[in-house]
Amino acid sequence: MTDQPGWIKLAQGREGAVLQAGGAWTVEYVAELDRQVESLPKDTPARALDLGEIEAIDTAGAWLLARATSQGERQEIPWQNLPPEFQPLAERVLTAGPKVIPDRPRERTIVDWVAEVGAGVENVWTETLDLIAFFGEFVLATGRVIANPRRFRWIPLLVHIEQTGINALPIVSLISFLVGVVLAYQGADQLRQFNAQFLTVNMVGISVLREMGILLTAIVVAGRSGSAFTAQIGTMQVSEEVDALRTMGLDPMEVLVIPRVAALIITLPILTFFADLMGLLGGGVMCVLLVDMTFGQYVGRLNDVVTATQFWVGMVKAPVFAILIALVGCFEGLRVTGSAESVGIMTTRAVVEGIFLVIIFDALFSILFSILSI
Amino acid sequence: MPERSANVIEIRGLVNRFGEQVLHDGLDLDIRRGEVLGVVGGSGSGKSVLLRTIIGLNRPAEGDIRVLGQLTRELDDEALRRLQTRWGVLFQNGALFSSLTVAENIQAPMRERGDIPQELMDELAGLKVKLVGLPIEATAKYPSQLSGGMKKRVGLARALSLDPEILFLDEPTAGLDPIGAADFDQLIRSLQQSLGLTVIMITHDLDSLVTICDRIAVLVDRKIKVGTLEELMRDPHPWIQSYFHGPRARAAGIAAD
Numbered sequence: 001m002t003d004q005p006g007w008i009k010l011a012q013g014r015e016g017a018v019l020q021a022g023g024a025w026t027v028e029y030v031a032e033l034d035r036q037v038e039s040l041p042k043d044t045p046a047r048a049l050d051l052g053e054i055e056a057i058d059t060a061g062a063w064l065l066a067r068a069t070s071q072g073e074r075q076e077i078p079w080q081n082l083p084p085e086f087q088p089l090a091e092r093v094l095t096a097g098p099k100v101i102p103d104r105p106r107e108r109t110i111v112d113w114v115a116e117v118g119a120g121v122e123n124v125w126t127e128t129l130d131l132i133a134f135f136g137e138f139v140l141a142t143g144r145v146i147a148n149p150r151r152f153r154w155i156p157l158l159v160h161i162e163q164t165g166i167n168a169l170p171i172v173s174l175i176s177f178l179v180g181v182v183l184a185y186q187g188a189d190q191l192r193q194f195n196a197q198f199l200t201v202n203m204v205g206i207s208v209l210r211e212m213g214i215l216l217t218a219i220v221v222a223g224r225s226g227s228a229f230t231a232q233i234g235t236m237q238v239s240e241e242v243d244a245l246r247t248m249g250l251d252p253m254e255v256l257v258i259p260r261v262a263a264l265i266i267t268l269p270i271l272t273f274f275a276d277l278m279g280l281l282g283g284g285v286m287c288v289l290l291v292d293m294t295f296g297q298y299v300g301r302l303n304d305v306v307t308a309t310q311f312w313v314g315m316v317k318a319p320v321f322a323i324l325i326a327l328v329g330c331f332e333g334l335r336v337t338g339s340a341e342s343v344g345i346m347t348t349r350a351v352v353e354g355i356f357l358v359i360i361f362d363a364l365f366s367i368l369f370s371i372l373s374i
Numbered sequence: 375m376p377e378r379s380a381n382v383i384e385i386r387g388l389v390n391r392f393g394e395q396v397l398h399d400g401l402d403l404d405i406r407r408g409e410v411l412g413v414v415g416g417s418g419s420g421k422s423v424l425l426r427t428i429i430g431l432n433r434p435a436e437g438d439i440r441v442l443g444q445l446t447r448e449l450d451d452e453a454l455r456r457l458q459t460r461w462g463v464l465f466q467n468g469a470l471f472s473s474l475t476v477a478e479n480i481q482a483p484m485r486e487r488g489d490i491p492q493e494l495m496d497e498l499a500g501l502k503v504k505l506v507g508l509p510i511e512a513t514a515k516y517p518s519q520l521s522g523g524m525k526k527r528v529g530l531a532r533a534l535s536l537d538p539e540i541l542f543l544d545e546p547t548a549g550l551d552p553i554g555a556a557d558f559d560q561l562i563r564s565l566q567q568s569l570g571l572t573v574i575m576i577t578h579d580l581d582s583l584v585t586i587c588d589r590i591a592v593l594v595d596r597k598i599k600v601g602t603l604e605e606l607m608r609d610p611h612p613w614i615q616s617y618f619h620g621p622r623a624r625a626a627g628i629a630a631d
Binding site: 026063 | 564
């Protein structure tokens, strides 16, 4: 571009001041032109705007000229001598203006803030109710499928078992092994002060079987599969696939939700079992290295101190956590509306709520077991 | 006035191939300043690929593309970015950023420039919204709150954000009702005339071809044929014949019954 950058000035004539503008009034120079227009004295009236020397103009430039002719003392002064080839553009911009700025939203007050907090609390409450209602629908749909087992969808079930179970095995195993290692290491260090290192075995065995194995598995699965459920169903929601299902008389609960929940009910206990094994293995490796015992002694001692009850206390939670994670994932997926952004928001929410519920229910289980003195 | 050549885009010997499949084979095309060029062709004939190649989203296997006198193949990143501000693209479904409001969508290309004050950007976004025929209240809305036709208008406003010289439109009237499509055609035509734009539009809408296109480019046999509607209707090529003389062409008032 060889155009001269635009300029504007106030020239005093015999019949009063005239605004003169020339050069290229284009978006390329818009920041500089904006400064020039703003620095014009606002209290000097002008008779007209002379555009005889304009070389190029676009909508941004025309807009700034329009602003120059409607500021301060200069209201709606006429434009003169605009080269004819720029006429249509200038007219177009002038008819679109002058009101192109929406009214600014008013300042937020403390009342707005309080109202927002209230709305947030109400939101949490209604969402909790919705989730409980969703659980109810799920139970009814499950009842229908059990009464008529041919409606159960086996192939999606197998696909989800592969995705949520088999594919998760390496990461769950690795994490559990490492946590077993860390537990044994920290435990042995503390217990050595009381000359009771051998109790490390009790500690590792009981904490891995009762809590760590299942809790870590559930958290990994919530992050991995709960989020995947939300994203899958949410994307289907955005592309109207869920609506398509409904119009065909297919219940999304039966087609989408039940196979996913069933898959997690099957895979979470299996993953937990592997997590238990790997956790105990990790603890064993550390015991061999830090406490004076062979691996055989470790297994023997484990056999003495850990009863089958400890194992079942952990395992019994797995199907419950599976239902929580899968239901929250599907629930948030079906709540997706319209945009891709909404898929992201709901996926985050599914993971956070999934983990939150898992921990709440873990605490409830602890209370239950202590009442039952298990 | 700087000297301006008559052609804003010149394509010479363009070859595009994907694996075994050759999509364009030595394609030549000149697009003149200030015209509305309609691009038509059967499904899979490479209309969208041609558009993507011109705007630099697809690297051609062979051939030269000159946009506004610059050979795109030889430009470095910085020069290409500068060139990109001189054209605007309207994608088929608007391709609006769903996390941004209408005003922020329109301001996105301006913000990239970095030197425009926020207040001015607000004004310019409002101006663009008015120019494409939307009410000013639309600026605060998010794309998910807009109808399909409004999304296209916002997409057009965003394409015009930096006052480009060239406007690329990918099926601008697809998915609009006939009244909305006719309105959109008129909007494109009036903006093109008042802002002095060169418009390249891929379209299947025979009404758009008749009402607003100065010339039509037909993609057949991996090459392109350009002409006015009258010239193309005399072309003996079977695909062109059936395109411009089919029942839908008659409905659009192109061919005689």
